[in-house]
Structure formats: C-alpha cells, structure tokens
Amino acid sequence: MSEDQSCIIHHFSHYCSLTKEEKALLVSLEENPTDIKAGSLLWEVGDPAKEFCTLHSGWAYSYRHLESGDRQILEIYLPGDIIGLREFAFSQRLENVCMITDGVVCHFPHKRLLEIFRQSVPLTSVVFAIASRHQALVTERLVTLARRSARQKTAHFLYEMYLRLRQTNGDIDRQFRLPLSQEQLADILGLSPVHVSRTFSLLSEEGLVFRDRHNVTIPDLKALAAAGEFDDCYLHDDVRPLFDLSA
Amino acid sequence: MSEDQSCIIHHFSHYCSLTKEEKALLVSLEENPTDIKAGSLLWEVGDPAKEFCTLHSGWAYSYRHLESGDRQILEIYLPGDIIGLREFAFSQRLENVCMITDGVVCHFPHKRLLEIFRQSVPLTSVVFAIASRHQALVTERLVTLARRSARQKTAHFLYEMYLRLRQTNGDIDRQFRLPLSQEQLADILGLSPVHVSRTFSLLSEEGLVFRDRHNVTIPDLKALAAAGEFDDCYLHDDVRPLFDLSA
DNA sequence: CGTTGTCTTGATTACGCTCAACTCAGGTGG
DNA sequence: CCACCTGAGTTGAGCGTAATCAAGACAACG
Structure with missing residues (x-):
C-alpha cells in the first residue's frame, strides 16, 4: 500500500502534519491488505484479540447479540477507520465485526501500536485523539438511544x-x-x-x-x-x- | 500527595508493575489536590478543556442535558478514575461533571499526559488500556439502555x-x-x-x-x-x- | 411466472411515562 | 415537645410510543 493510497495517512493528516518517518510508520500498518466480502465476519466475540485492522475500503459494523435474540449494532466503520481499538486492553474480542459491503482491510498486530508509542509522541497523541473521538461518537449515541x-x-x-x-x-x-x-x-x-x-x-x-x-x-x-x-x-x-x- | 496515598498508582498497578520513575510521573499528576463539595460541578459543557482530573476520593458523574429537559448520566466515576479522558481531542468540554459526594480531585494539564507519552511506553499503554476499558463500560451500557x-x-x-x-x-x-x-x-x-x-x-x-x-x-x-x-x-x-x- | 427477501400497512398489545395524591423521615421553629 | 415544612420515595390511573403479529405489496431473480 503506497503513501497516497493510504486511508490511514489521510485520516491522521486531519490531526497533525506528518513527517516522512511518521508516514512510513503509518504505511507499515497497511502492508497486509486483504480482500473481504460483504457479510463476512472479521472476528467474533471471544476470539483472541491480538490485532487491529484498518478499513481501507468498504463499510463495516460491530455488533453484539443479546440473549433475547436481538442484536445491537455498536458502530459503523468507514474507510480510514481503525477497527478494534476498544479491545487493546483485552485478550478477547468483545464485539463481532461484519462487513457491510465488499472491502479491503489491513491487519496489524497490537505490538505495532507500541512501536508507534515508542517512536512518535505526535502519532501517539493522534491515536489517542482518534480513540477519544470515537468514544465521543459512542457517547452521543448512548444519549440518543437512551432518551430520544x-x-x-x-x-x-x-x-x-x-x-x-x-x-x-x-x-x-x-x-x-x-x-x-x-x-x-x-x-x-x-x-x-x-x-x-x-x-x-x-x-x-x-x-x-x-x-x-x-x-x-x-x-x-x-x-x-x-x-x-x-x-x-x-x-x-x-x-x-x-x-x-x-x- | 505521597506515593502510597495515590489512587492513581493503585489503579495503574493493576495493569503493570511500575518503576520508580513511572511512579514519580504518576504522583506528579496528583500534586494539586482540591477539596470539593457534593453537588458542585467540576466543569460544564462548553468550558475550555485543557485539563484532566484524577478523582482521589468521593464519587462523581458526568452527564448531558437534552432539549426536552431530561438529563442523561453518562458515567459514574470512582476514586482512582481519571476524569475527562474523552475530551483529549477537543478544545471544549462535551459533558458536565458533578460531584456526588464530598471529595478530593487533582487537576493536571493535558500536556502532562504528553510527558507520559514521551517518557514511558508502558505508562502510555496503561493510559490507553484504561481508556479502552472505560469505553467498554460505556459500550456495554449502550447495549443495555438501547435494548433491555x-x-x-x-x-x-x-x-x-x-x-x-x-x-x-x-x-x-x-x-x-x-x-x-x-x-x-x-x-x-x-x-x-x-x-x-x-x-x-x-x-x-x-x-x-x-x-x-x-x-x-x-x-x-x-x-x-x-x-x-x-x-x-x-x-x-x-x-x-x-x-x-x-x- | 413463481420464489424469495425486503419493505409496508393494519390491528392489537405492552412497557414505561405522566400526572397526581399520598406516605414517610428528617429538619426547623414556635 | 409538638406542629409544620420539605424532599424523597411510593402507589394508582390513564395514556402514548413503539413492539409484536400478521397480511399484503413490491422488486429482483431464477
């Protein structure tokens, strides 16, 4: 995946300007592009959680099943999003993730994130900022689902x-x-x-x-x-x- | 605030063992303890967001007002929690935060977190892990509020x-x-x-x-x-x- | 032309809301 | 010490939004 194809770089550029080294770090997250079909699962609840995923193209969503048989969709992922950030602190997946459309995803191991932490404070901040924005999105939807x-x-x-x-x-x-x-x-x-x-x-x-x-x-x-x-x-x-x- | 009084150290110790330097870094987050009364606000929506807060003692909650006049409480904070992580990427507060009981809080500026990013990859990981656990909590409540x-x-x-x-x-x-x-x-x-x-x-x-x-x-x-x-x-x-x- | 899945519409039901009256405990002042 | 007030919690009656169940419309596809 080259630099100008990278959704991640595009996404991160919103937050700060990137040096050549930082761009290289980000590009390295996307070195394993995988085609994936609409309707197929990236992973399921309980699977081991050792990787993140960047969504290069296509839409995806995460969801949970309830005992009643209902399902709650938690998040819609669009190209450029990182999937699985929430599970960084866990050894198992907490959510199922499913493709809505055909797409391309790029897996990268958790430890790659630690390399980012080690090598670039600005990138670390951006990752943190992205996580906190996702959280804001979820929170907003919590309010909406609960009250409106x-x-x-x-x-x-x-x-x-x-x-x-x-x-x-x-x-x-x-x-x-x-x-x-x-x-x-x-x-x-x-x-x-x-x-x-x-x-x-x-x-x-x-x-x-x-x-x-x-x-x-x-x-x-x-x-x-x-x-x-x-x-x-x-x-x-x-x-x-x-x-x-x-x- | 000394090392063994520190709720933060206690909290962080759950995630990994800490070096002396790391403990010192954490202790420095709690160098401004402030007494605060039950019912008083830490901040309100729209206030400038340049600080985090550790909750040293007492309970607090964050909430949002709706146009209908209803209120939705988003999170309950207990001693040892960091308040305001969600707003790292924002210049304004997105939520009101109010004390439930009397307590003690310690303010520290956002840039202190960047020092942590710079100086300790393990602490950075722990901060990230804590954020992702909070997110898991919120997500779980989203499911519950939406469906149960x-x-x-x-x-x-x-x-x-x-x-x-x-x-x-x-x-x-x-x-x-x-x-x-x-x-x-x-x-x-x-x-x-x-x-x-x-x-x-x-x-x-x-x-x-x-x-x-x-x-x-x-x-x-x-x-x-x-x-x-x-x-x-x-x-x-x-x-x-x-x-x-x-x- | 029938089949399948998605969407629409109607009828009924139910969960939780609103409004209002009442209870109860704690605090205050005479 | 008692009378009163206040605020929180409880209980009842009626209502409304959205769920459920079921039948029908519609498009896509073989």
Missing part, C-alpha cells in the same frame, strides 16, 4: 452519517448511498424493523428525508439536524491542534 | 457497580452504599424516577435486591447477574499483560 424518540434517533443517525461521509468524501451534497437494510437500521437505532419503516415514512411525509432503496436524500440539512437535536460539537473538524500541547 | 427492560437495566447497573466497587475495595460483601437518589438512578438508566421506584419494588419482591435508603444488599449475586444478562468479560480483572506486547 424513534424520529429523533433516525434523524440523528442520518445526519451523523452525512457528516461523517462528508468529512472523508467532500463531494457529497444532500444525497448519499446508505447500504443498510431496515433490519440493520433497526439494530443500530434500537427499534424494530417495522417501526423503522414507519419512521422513515413519517420523515418522508415531513419532507425531511427521502429514501429510494439505499439512496438517501436530505433536502434540508438544518431541518434534519434540528429534528435529531443534533449538536455537532462532538464531530467538529476544528481539531484541537496537538502541537500546541507539546509546547 | 427496566428490570434488566437496573439489575445490570447494580451488578456492575458491585463489581467496580469490589475491584477497588476488596472488603465488600453483598452489601454496599450507593449514594444515588432515585432521580439520579433514573438519569443513569434512561427511566423515569417513578419507574425506578417500581422497578426496585419488583426486584425486592423477587428477592434480588434490597435497598434501605442508600444501602443496597444483594443476597444472590449470580441471580442478579442473570437478571441483568450480565456478561462480565468486559470488566475482567485478568488484564492482558502489556509487557507481552513489548516483546
């Missing part, structure tokens, strides 16, 4: 996905592809598939969201954000400049 | 608190003090205060949990864990030995 209505949950999720996609893919304008079935949406939003359908109908009647198969159109972004009580401070792109801290 | 019944939520929360308290305070046996009002419990569990009351009555009828004011008794731990569908792999104490990774 189906309509708010749905609006919130769609707006969040819109922002995340725009961050990596500047050319998105009010329309994007969302390769998720209603069952998967239900598992994300903590709703039943039936109610997801109803909620989309409602949002469509209100003119907030139009959906045709897997294509989503959002005529009025602000209105959608308002409907989801979306507070975007947890996704802001004006990242705290990390070099300030080193001073 | 009031009875399960309550049982799950109580069992989790029991385990966390036992981890730091080995002498706990089926009974502990839980200094939370039902309103606060409601804000944690995503329920109304009224329903928290009903749920405790139910658990009490079932003989699973007895509560007298702020004292909680759990006659049968396994039964409570089962009622909360508690899977304790995310709290396991057999921490992945970090030095293995450095090899």
Whole structure:
C-alpha cells in the first residue's frame, strides 16, 4: 500500500502534519491488505484479540447479540477507520465485526501500536485523539438511544452519517448511498424493523428525508439536524491542534 | 500527595508493575489536590478543556442535558478514575461533571499526559488500556439502555457497580452504599424516577435486591447477574499483560 | 411466472411515562 | 415537645410510543 493510497495517512493528516518517518510508520500498518466480502465476519466475540485492522475500503459494523435474540449494532466503520481499538486492553474480542459491503482491510498486530508509542509522541497523541473521538461518537449515541424518540434517533443517525461521509468524501451534497437494510437500521437505532419503516415514512411525509432503496436524500440539512437535536460539537473538524500541547 | 496515598498508582498497578520513575510521573499528576463539595460541578459543557482530573476520593458523574429537559448520566466515576479522558481531542468540554459526594480531585494539564507519552511506553499503554476499558463500560451500557427492560437495566447497573466497587475495595460483601437518589438512578438508566421506584419494588419482591435508603444488599449475586444478562468479560480483572506486547 | 427477501400497512398489545395524591423521615421553629 | 415544612420515595390511573403479529405489496431473480 503506497503513501497516497493510504486511508490511514489521510485520516491522521486531519490531526497533525506528518513527517516522512511518521508516514512510513503509518504505511507499515497497511502492508497486509486483504480482500473481504460483504457479510463476512472479521472476528467474533471471544476470539483472541491480538490485532487491529484498518478499513481501507468498504463499510463495516460491530455488533453484539443479546440473549433475547436481538442484536445491537455498536458502530459503523468507514474507510480510514481503525477497527478494534476498544479491545487493546483485552485478550478477547468483545464485539463481532461484519462487513457491510465488499472491502479491503489491513491487519496489524497490537505490538505495532507500541512501536508507534515508542517512536512518535505526535502519532501517539493522534491515536489517542482518534480513540477519544470515537468514544465521543459512542457517547452521543448512548444519549440518543437512551432518551430520544424513534424520529429523533433516525434523524440523528442520518445526519451523523452525512457528516461523517462528508468529512472523508467532500463531494457529497444532500444525497448519499446508505447500504443498510431496515433490519440493520433497526439494530443500530434500537427499534424494530417495522417501526423503522414507519419512521422513515413519517420523515418522508415531513419532507425531511427521502429514501429510494439505499439512496438517501436530505433536502434540508438544518431541518434534519434540528429534528435529531443534533449538536455537532462532538464531530467538529476544528481539531484541537496537538502541537500546541507539546509546547 | 505521597506515593502510597495515590489512587492513581493503585489503579495503574493493576495493569503493570511500575518503576520508580513511572511512579514519580504518576504522583506528579496528583500534586494539586482540591477539596470539593457534593453537588458542585467540576466543569460544564462548553468550558475550555485543557485539563484532566484524577478523582482521589468521593464519587462523581458526568452527564448531558437534552432539549426536552431530561438529563442523561453518562458515567459514574470512582476514586482512582481519571476524569475527562474523552475530551483529549477537543478544545471544549462535551459533558458536565458533578460531584456526588464530598471529595478530593487533582487537576493536571493535558500536556502532562504528553510527558507520559514521551517518557514511558508502558505508562502510555496503561493510559490507553484504561481508556479502552472505560469505553467498554460505556459500550456495554449502550447495549443495555438501547435494548433491555427496566428490570434488566437496573439489575445490570447494580451488578456492575458491585463489581467496580469490589475491584477497588476488596472488603465488600453483598452489601454496599450507593449514594444515588432515585432521580439520579433514573438519569443513569434512561427511566423515569417513578419507574425506578417500581422497578426496585419488583426486584425486592423477587428477592434480588434490597435497598434501605442508600444501602443496597444483594443476597444472590449470580441471580442478579442473570437478571441483568450480565456478561462480565468486559470488566475482567485478568488484564492482558502489556509487557507481552513489548516483546 | 413463481420464489424469495425486503419493505409496508393494519390491528392489537405492552412497557414505561405522566400526572397526581399520598406516605414517610428528617429538619426547623414556635 | 409538638406542629409544620420539605424532599424523597411510593402507589394508582390513564395514556402514548413503539413492539409484536400478521397480511399484503413490491422488486429482483431464477
């Protein structure tokens, strides 16, 4: 994987400018690209956890099964994301991870992260910053799942996905592809598939969201954000400049 | 704050054995102890975020307000915890933090963490491990809040608190003090205060949990864990030995 | 043209919310 | 010492959102 193909470098560049050595370190994380099919599992709960994974292309999600048979999707991963950071402190996987679309992933062992810790304080900070941003995302969804209505949950999720996609893919304008079935949406939003359908109908009647198969159109972004009580401070792109801290 | 008073050292020692230099680094995080009263705020959403805080004694919680007027409590902090890790990548606070009881906190600036990154790879790993464990906790609660019944939520929360308290305070046996009002419990569990009351009555009828004011008794731990569908792999104490990774 | 899976719509049910009245313990002042 | 107040917790009645169950629509595919 060369430097300009690297999603990781692209991702990390958001946080600070990288030296040649740092870029080389990051590129080395992606030296084992593996093709992987939609629907296949990267790993399951209980598997040994000795590696991370960068998602080079395609979408993935992590999820947990409940005893009731329900499923809760925890996170959607987009290209450039690192999968499995949460399990750094554990010897076993806590979550299943499944590909949504075909894609390419690059495995690298936990100890590679320690090399980063050893060799570059700025990269260490960026890894930490990325982890803390992911955490912010999860926290925001916790609030939404715990307290908000189906309509708010749905609006919130769609707006969040819109922002995340725009961050990596500047050319998105009010329309994007969302390769998720209603069952998967239900598992994300903590709703039943039936109610997801109803909620989309409602949002469509209100003119907030139009959906045709897997294509989503959002005529009025602000209105959608308002409907989801979306507070975007947890996704802001004006990242705290990390070099300030080193001073 | 001397070495044997340090909650941080106690906390970090769970993850790896510490050299003298590393202990000194950690002690330096706690050089500014501040007394703080129950009910007072450490900070609020929007405040500048340039510091972390170690909680030396007392309990605290972080929370968010919703437009509806509801509140969601995100995390309960116990002595030894670091507060504010999540905001490392942000310039503003994303959450309010409030003391539950009187306590002592120690502020230290973000850049102190960078010194740790610079000076000790093991400590860096431990910080990372702690962050990833906190994240696992939040994720677990996300699943619970999104999918489980009031009875399960309550049982799950109580069992989790029991385990966390036992981890730091080995002498706990089926009974502990839980200094939370039902309103606060409601804000944690995503329920109304009224329903928290009903749920405790139910658990009490079932003989699973007895509560007298702020004292909680759990006659049968396994039964409570089962009622909360508690899977304790995310709290396991057999921490992945970090030095293995450095090899 | 039938089959399959996904989505939609309708009818019924249930869990937890809201509102309101009541209990109870602790604290305060006469 | 008692009367009163306050705040937390409990209990009851009615309601609403979303779940469940079931039937039907629709598209993709063989």
